[in-house]
Amino acid sequence: MAIPQGVSARDWTTAQRQFAESVGKEWLFTSDEDIALYRDAYSPLWGEPEERLVSAAVAPSTTEQVSQVVRTANRFRIPIYPISTGKNLGYGGSAPNLSGSVVVDLKRMNRVVDVDDKRHFAIVEPGVAYFDLYRYIQDRGLKVWIDCPDPGWGSPIGNALDHGVGYTFGAYRDHFHSHCGMEVVLPDGEIVRTGMGALPGARSWAEYRYGFGPTVDGLFAQGNLGIVTKMGFHLLPAPEAYQTSVVTVPRRADIVPLVDLVNELEHAGLIGMPEYNSPLGGFGPPPPELAALMKKAGGATAAELDEYAQSRGRGSWGCRLQFYGSPGVIAAHLAHTKERFRTVTGSTFADGELYRFPLTKEQLDRVHQVALGVPNMSIFSIGARTELNPSPSDGHLWFSPIIPKTGEAVLEAQRVFIDAFAKLGIPSMVSPFSMPATWMHRAFIFIMAFPMSRSNIEQNRRTREHFRALVKVAAEHGWGEYRTAPAFQDDVMAAYSYNNHALLRLHQRIKDAVDPNGIVAAGRSGIWPRHLRRPRA
Amino acid sequence: MMPSRREFLQAGLAASVLSRPALEPVEGTPAPLQIPPAHRAAPEFALYRVVSDDRFSSSRVFADEAERLGVERVHTAGDITDFWYGDLSSRWKTGPVAIAGLTAHGPLFCLERLAWDHGLRVMFRGTHQRLANGQVQHTLAGPAAALALVEQLDLGTSWAARIAPVVLGCRGDSDPASAVVCSASPRVEDAALVGDIEPSGPLYSWIIAPRCGA
Numbered sequence: 001m002a003i004p005q006g007v008s009a010r011d012w013t014t015a016q017r018q019f020a021e022s023v024g025k026e027w028l029f030t031s032d033e034d035i036a037l038y039r040d041a042y043s044p045l046w047g048e049p050e051e052r053l054v055s056a057a058v059a060p061s062t063t064e065q066v067s068q069v070v071r072t073a074n075r076f077r078i079p080i081y082p083i084s085t086g087k088n089l090g091y092g093g094s095a096p097n098l099s100g101s102v103v104v105d106l107k108r109m110n111r112v113v114d115v116d117d118k119r120h121f122a123i124v125e126p127g128v129a130y131f132d133l134y135r136y137i138q139d140r141g142l143k144v145w146i147d148c149p150d151p152g153w154g155s156p157i158g159n160a161l162d163h164g165v166g167y168t169f170g171a172y173r174d175h176f177h178s179h180c181g182m183e184v185v186l187p188d189g190e191i192v193r194t195g196m197g198a199l200p201g202a203r204s205w206a207e208y209r210y211g212f213g214p215t216v217d218g219l220f221a222q223g224n225l226g227i228v229t230k231m232g233f234h235l236l237p238a239p240e241a242y243q244t245s246v247v248t249v250p251r252r253a254d255i256v257p258l259v260d261l262v263n264e265l266e267h268a269g270l271i272g273m274p275e276y277n278s279p280l281g282g283f284g285p286p287p288p289e290l291a292a293l294m295k296k297a298g299g300a301t302a303a304e305l306d307e308y309a310q311s312r313g314r315g316s317w318g319c320r321l322q323f324y325g326s327p328g329v330i331a332a333h334l335a336h337t338k339e340r341f342r343t344v345t346g347s348t349f350a351d352g353e354l355y356r357f358p359l360t361k362e363q364l365d366r367v368h369q370v371a372l373g374v375p376n377m378s379i380f381s382i383g384a385r386t387e388l389n390p391s392p393s394d395g396h397l398w399f400s401p402i403i404p405k406t407g408e409a410v411l412e413a414q415r416v417f418i419d420a421f422a423k424l425g426i427p428s429m430v431s432p433f434s435m436p437a438t439w440m441h442r443a444f445i446f447i448m449a450f451p452m453s454r455s456n457i458e459q460n461r462r463t464r465e466h467f468r469a470l471v472k473v474a475a476e477h478g479w480g481e482y483r484t485a486p487a488f489q490d491d492v493m494a495a496y497s498y499n500n501h502a503l504l505r506l507h508q509r510i511k512d513a514v515d516p517n518g519i520v521a522a523g524r525s526g527i528w529p530r531h532l533r534r535p536r537a
Numbered sequence: 538m539m540p541s542r543r544e545f546l547q548a549g550l551a552a553s554v555l556s557r558p559a560l561e562p563v564e565g566t567p568a569p570l571q572i573p574p575a576h577r578a579a580p581e582f583a584l585y586r587v588v589s590d591d592r593f594s595s596s597r598v599f600a601d602e603a604e605r606l607g608v609e610r611v612h613t614a615g616d617i618t619d620f621w622y623g624d625l626s627s628r629w630k631t632g633p634v635a636i637a638g639l640t641a642h643g644p645l646f647c648l649e650r651l652a653w654d655h656g657l658r659v660m661f662r663g664t665h666q667r668l669a670n671g672q673v674q675h676t677l678a679g680p681a682a683a684l685a686l687v688e689q690l691d692l693g694t695s696w697a698a699r700i701a702p703v704v705l706g707c708r709g710d711s712d713p714a715s716a717v718v719c720s721a722s723p724r725v726e727d728a729a730l731v732g733d734i735e736p737s738g739p740l741y742s743w744i745i746a747p748r749c750g751a
Contacts, residue, residue: 033748037653135622376618377647380615381616381641
């Protein structure tokens with residue numbers, strides 16, 4: 001067991017005793033076997049001296065215990081790193097930014113405080129997993145849906161605080177956006193509630209998020225100013241029915257009106273999350289004729305791709321639209337959608353089955369369950385081995401640049417990243433048919449998964465170089481990552497550099513004021529406490 | 538009076554399997570694993586379920602063997618959601634019990650991480666990797682006694698069935714020595730890694746059990 005940096009052995013011993021007194025000695029973990037569980041399973045630094053490792057873990061079960069733990073940490077200037085369920089795979093898992101930190105593991109705080117299916121909200125603690133909240137709702141027959149990520153074994157609070165996303169309507173699948181009120185333990189141990197929660201006896205904690213005065217909630221998402229111990233969330237009223245329809249457009253240039261129209265439908269609240277694809281793309285290598293076209297000097301032209309698509313009776317782009325509501329509402333929204341697409345010559349629709357809730361098990365197995373707020377882990381049954389990822393089970397890193405929600409931006413991102421991969425001399429993760437993820441309500445994520453290895457340090461070193469290179473390429477085009485693993489948080493924050501990094505400097509000023517000893521999640525989002533801050537090169 | 542098959546398992550599968558001819562001992566097996574009698578019937582060391590990753594013949598063979606020995610089987614196609622949500626999460630809330638299986642990486646990855654929160658650990662992990670020449674490389678980590686046992690087995694083409702009793706017996710107990718996970722040198726055998734679909738990586742034989750003292 002390593003002693004946290006800058007902490008004397010005597011203080012460390014005293015602090016451990018106080019941690020144990022606060023939570024019970026069985027909930028202080030110091031053995032090598034136990035603290036190894038907090039390694040990031042997908043760490044890009046796996047097995048290297050720079051891998052982010054913890055010195056101990058402490059698992060409080062109440063807000064008051066969290067406060068006591070934080071007060072002890074502050075007294076002895078011990079770095080702490082809070083986690084909820086620790087399932088943030090691909091973005092850092094449960095490992096801290098600063099090695100030697102003590103993980104404050106909040107899994108034991110697993111109470112569902114309230115769920116209301118008339119006013120449509122929930123209030124939960126950080127150890128509540130999506131499965132737990134789903135079960136709570138199902139067991140009581142409540143008429144609300146959760147919105148969960150895929151996989152669904154993480155926690156609503158942990159996911160929301162890392163700006164995680166889901167699959168239903170925009171107002172719900174941006175999980176931080178759907179939060180409403182929080183309880184936070186500050187670095188000095190003080191407990192604060194935000195929004196209406198700040199009003200003693202408040203009866204609308206999870207209904208009105210602003211309360212009165214400046215809103216500070218955002219400082220605790222991807223931040224390091226405290227430990228969130230409760231949060232409210234708005235929930236979606238359970239709809240009566242669900243139906244999908246896939247719209248396909250024939251020409252490559254049709255991506256522009258396709259995205260424009262889908263934006264209109266989504267931003268008006270007529271559809272849930274759209275899912276784009278290209279009938280010419282997909283997993284695996286392209287057919288030989290298409291591959292030959294793509295390998296031409298300068299790549300295939302739009303006209304050649306249109307001809308290829310037309311000759312095979314396939315469209316160039318598609319989008320799966322999701323409709324929720326009563327059957328009558330769904331029929332009206334679908335009819336309106338088809339009417340709007342009359343302006344795109346050659347567009348076609350393939351309507352899916354209309355499902356009325358509750359679904360049978362067989363029906364549930366046929367649908368994308370997270371689109372119906374049903375948590376699952378089926379994604380782990382998929383292991384796609386690729387040229388870039390020979391050992392898919394070792395893990396991956398998400399590279400997640402935000403790009404504008406337009407067809408033009410998609411085509412530009414394809415060109416830019418294909419070119420970037422060529423310059424890096426590695427197989428491209430992007431093709432002329434790559435489409436963005438649509439989890440964000442008002443932007444696209446041009447997401448890619450970089451592989452990491454448990455056994456090949458050199459491969460990981462190259463991966464880190466490639467990742468950082470793409471962060472810069474993205475920034476040069478006005479695209480920034482929304483979320484990343486600790487190993488890259490300094491790089492990503494550095495890209496948000498307007499006015500000589502004024503945003504980071506503001507974060508640092510706030511950090512210094514609220515957490516002068518710099519104990520909470522040092523380095524999170526590139527925000528380091530003063531004593532660990534390095535001069536910018 | 539002879540114990541029932543389930544009681545037999547509750548009392549410590551490996552020791553029983555490897556010492557009782559009625560259960561078709563695997564050829565060439567040495568002395569059984571030593572499990573302190575005082576702990577053989579402890580409910581937390583009971584083997585609760587064996588997970589069958591039905592996409593792979595080897596997994597089904599492993600689960601067949603476990604089922605033959607009285608362990609209740611859970612069918613999956615690599616997705617443990619139904620098992621977790623409908624069964625295991627509730628069971629582990631009442632106390633830690635062991636589970637085992639021969640699966641692809643995904644199910645083990647999920648179950649191992651979920652198990653940590655309930656004081657359970659992987660006590661045996663066999664990695665069975667198809668090589669380019671068609672052979673299978675077995676890389677094993679588990680209690681020394683179990684590894685010694687496997688060392689003397691002719692795994693051959695029946696490796697999934699033959700390794701099952703050994704894996705199922707590694708359930709931890711109050712003997713710290715049996716809970717120490719050691720690694721064995723990889724061994725290569727002329728045997729097919731039988732799969733109805735091609736696994737995208739190795740298959741893993743494993744048991745997740747309460748750690749010593751849990």
